[in-house]
Amino acid sequence: MKYVIARLLLLFVIVVSSLLLVDTLYRQQYNLEYPSMGPLWKHPPIVEPYEIVKVGNSHADDGITFEFYNLRGLELAGVAQRFRFDRVLLQQYENQIADDAIILIDVSHISFSHRKADQSDGMQGNYYGRVSPFLIPDLKVSDYLQTTVAPFIRSGYAWRKAYSDEVRERIAAEEKWIDPLEATASSEPKEIPFKETKEYFTYVDSIEYELAHPRKIPRASYVDNMNFIFNKWYHTEEFDPQYFAYNRRELEKLIAYCLRQNWRPVLITIPVTSILEEGLLDDYKQIYLYDNLAQTDTQGVEYIDFTTRTDFTDNMTFFSNADHLNERGRIVFSYLLLQELVERGYVGPEVDGYRQ
Amino acid sequence: MLFNSFHFYVFIVLVLGLYWSIPKKWQWVLLLASSYFFYMSWEPRYAVLIFLTTLVSYLCALAIDRYRQQRTLFLALGAAVNLGVLFVFKYFNFFFNSLQNFTQYFEIGMPVPTLSLLLPVGISFYTFQTVSYVVDVYRGTQKPEKHFGYFALFVSFFPQLVAGPIERAENLLPQLKAPHWFDREQVVSGIKLFALGLFKKVVIADNLAVVVDTVFTSLPEYKGLSLILAILLFSWQIYCDFSGYTDMARGVARILGVNLVENFNHPYTATSITDFWRRWHMSLSRWFRDYLYIPLGGNRQGLSRTALNLFIVFALCGLWHGAAWTFVLWGALHGVVMAIERIGMHVWSRKFQIPAVVSMAYTYGVVLASWVLFRAQNLADAAYIYRYALSGAKNFWRPDYIWATLNQVFGTNQLEMAIVLACLAMISAWEFGALDFGIRRWPRVWGQPVVRWTFYSVAVVLIFLLGQTEIQEFIYFQF
Incomplete structure (x- = not known):
């Protein structure tokens, strides 16, 4: 047996050395650093803990910024993130989040119908290197090891x-390339895009003006995207009412966890375009969102619904597509959110960095 | 738990560690427990199914031996339960849907039941194994196994449980009962065989699959040489996928001290379709020969009856592969060609000698044409390929057309093109002997440790470098 093991070890050394060599060449060509393994357990405490945290899926990721909040903010939302992984991320940072911190939990149109993130959909990969492997549910051990411990084998x-x-x-660039002669020959007037500056939107008066006078953009440009989202939400296995009960339980666990940590969770729904709302079936929001919330034990936590703000949902300049905010939208929506938090007593007016 | 997954490597290391440590009389218990664990890693519920199949076959065999007068009854019972389970899980919906389509054609409305059942992995393989055991006991060529544990292990032995080879009790049972010590030669040869299978699967089959899948998922975009290239690559993909799995299965079994039967013998060097089936999935061919073709009369009842028997056997062989008309037609096509070959042999027998190269080219051409039916999602796709594969045939020899075809299929990615063509060259060289026998023809060179170690190291490094990181299932698992 020793003979076999010795030879297997020798082969192992040769193979690992060769793979490391190839990996080095690859990283040199693309100027890539060797990735770090990431945390093995929860992050240690810090001197100035976070006072406000957002969790949720891409709606929260795109839709909320703490840039103009006078609070130490932590952004833990991510694409296709489920309640289960909201909790995982909060557990990872729990030593760095202050008592009484506000936890903004995004409850979007799709949150309750989203399929459980199991080993088959590769969601776990989004958290490798960011979260301790001992906290990631349904961890694909081999995948994790290949990604973080021995990435050279990939x-x-x-x-x-x-x-x-x-x-x-390169192909895409070639396909997009337009003959300059043809381009200059065209006599059709070009629409000059609206020039955005972040500074402009930090003025409260400008934001209020923008909300009062929604800027109209041709709806046609959003219809294709609306159809895409409609099909994704209704006609793919990724979203289905059969997951309602599971996600309700996960939300309850998330809220209970926050309360156990002495944090102040707040449930919010971030607006989507009115075009999308109209494109969905009439009872979509009722069945997929409100009914589920009504059946969830929210343990006294407040819910703020921003989808009814038609001054926001009608203004297409706030959205990058039918259901995601763009930079302008993020700043304006975060302003609206802050006003609500002040009004409901979660924070004092001194937190408002928009007025400074 | 696939052979090419991390979980399997952890599993096999633990099993082997225990296997050589525990008392020899308990080795079968460990293998049985490991086999059920292995099977349950797919779907725990279906362990009940394999257990019931095992129990019924075990009891029927004992009853056949004990109650000689009613032995036909117990044979029928054993076969009916085994094949009934296979029918319910694999063919029920296909059968009733086909019936519905048939009645709809004649405008007769007929409601049909449908079952939403997940096809248990390996069901086609282990049911055939249990059926062959019951029939062998009935024929008196196999003594019934009294020990239920050994018999359960014979049915569920994990290396060959989910995709064969389909074993006979006379070969496997005695080996499973015997004690096994650590045998260096056996273990080293098992590891090499497993590595060879892994190489075929992850380096060759999975890389060819990328191109094949691209073409077959958007067929209307392709015509002419692109379609032929996709089918050609598929022929090697399925060969490397399935023979790779068999090599891995035989390698693992060999490490455990068990020798499984050969399943492939350079099938693309066959000189006729009859010869092809002596080289491709040999354990299945032998099963159909012994338990269907010969009972139907084989070749003993005249030429026309032989031709009919061949057609029936191969149409059913196609159906065994999958519950779809494409598979039935695939099998039937092989049956028809074999029948024609048989008649041709009878008419022109040995009047003239066909050069081997021509015979091989003819056989590969027929096999290639039949793979279209095997790979196509439905009959419409197969018809599309048959219709357009030769579009623009007059340009096939032109270098610029060939280059344009390659660029279309590979999306101008010349690195992938080089990898796939290198894989194709490697496996063709292997199949036609240059690599397999060529190296060994120079014992002085092969005898040098540096040469051997370089060869093994490069092979293993290629497994890591060219293996797709998303683990691909084996094609034959779906059967």
């Missing part, structure tokens, strides 16, 4: 993928 795949992306980009 260098072949990574190199091919990088090259493939380059080829795809």
Whole structure:
């Protein structure tokens, strides 16, 4: 047996050395650093803990900024993030979040119908290197080890993928290329896009003016995207009412966890475009959102619904597509959110950095 | 738990560690427990199904031996339960949907039941294994196994449980009962065989699959040489996928001290379709020969009856592969060609000698044409390929057309093109002997440790570098 083990070890050394060499060449070509393993357990306490945290899916990720809040903010929302992973991220940072911190929990149109993130959909990969492997539910051990502990064994795949992306980009660029002669020959007037500056939107008066006078953009440009989202929400296995009960339980656990940590959770729903709301079935919001909230034991936590703000949902300049806010929208929505938090007594007016 | 997954490597290391540590008389218990654990890693509920199949076959075999007068009854019972389970889980919906389509064609409305059942992994393999055991006991060529544990292990032995080879009790049972010590030669050869299978699967089959899947998921975008290239690559993909799995299964079994039967013998070097089936999925071919073709009369009842028997056997062989008309037609096509070959042999027998290269080219051409039915999602897709595969045939020899075809199929990604073509060259060289026998033809070179170690190291490094990180299932698992 020793003979076999000795030879297998020798082969192992040769193979690992070769793979490290290839990995080094790959990282040199693309100027990539060797990734760190990430935390093995929860983050240690810090001197100035976070006072406000957001969790949720891409709606919260795109829709909320703490840039103009005079609070130490932590952004833990992510694409396709479920309640279960909201809790995981909060657990990872629990030593760094202050007592009494406000936890903004995004409860969006899709939150309750979103399929459980199990080993089949690769969601866990979003948290490798950010969250302790001992906190990630349904961890794909081999995937985790390949990504964080021994990424050099994937260098072949990574190199091919990088090259493939380059080829795809090159083709896309070639397809987009327009003959300058043809372009100049066109006599049609070009629409000059509205120039955005972040500074302009930090003035409260400007924001209020913008809300009072929604800027109209041709709805047609959002209809394709609305159809895409409609199909995604209604006609893919990713979203289905069969997951309602599971997600309600997860939300209850998330709230209970926050309360146990002496934090102040707040449930919010971030607006989507009125075009999308009209495109969905009439009872969509009632069935997918409100009925579920009514059946969830929210343990006394407040719920703030921003989807009824038609001054916001009608203004297409706030959205990058039918259901996600853009930079302008994020700043304005975060302003609205802050006003609500002040009004409901979660924070004092001194937190408002928009007026400074 | 796939052989090419991390979980399997952890599993096998633990099993092997225990296997050589525990008293020899308990090795079968460990293997049985491991086999059920292995099977339950897919879907725990279906362990009940395999257990019931095992129990019924075990009891029927004992009854056949004990009650000689009613042995036909117990044979029928054993076969009916085994094949009934297979029918319910695999063919029920296909059968009733086809019936419904048939009646609708004649405008007769007929409501049909449908079952929403997940196809248990490996059901086609282990039911055939249990059926062959019951029939062998009935024929008196196999003594019934009295020990239920050994028999349960024979049905569920994990290396060959989910995709064969389909074993006979006379080969496997005695080996499972015997004690096994650590045998260096056996273990080293098992590891090499497993590594070879892994290489075929993750380096060759999975890389070819990328192109094949791209073409087959958007067929209308392709015509002419692109379609032919996709089918050609698929022929090697399925060969490497399935023979790779078999090599891994045989390698693991060999490490455990058990020798499983060969399943492939360079099938693309076959000189006729009859010869092809002596080389492709040999354990299945032998099963159909012994338990269906010969009972139907084989070749003993005249030429026309032989041709009919071949057609029936291969249409059913196609159906075994999948509950779809494409598979039935695939099998039937092989049956028809074999029948024609048989008649041709009878008419022109040995009047002239066909050069081997021509025979091989003919066989590969027929096999290639039939793979279209095997891979197509439905008959419409297959018809599309047959219709457009030769579009623009007059340009097939032109270098610029070939280059344009390659660029279309690979999306101008020349790195992927090089990898896939290198894989194709490697496996073709292996199949046609240059690599397999060529290296060993120079014992002086192969005898050098540096050469051997370089060869093994490069192979393993390629497994890591070219293996797709998303683990791909084996094609034959769906059967």
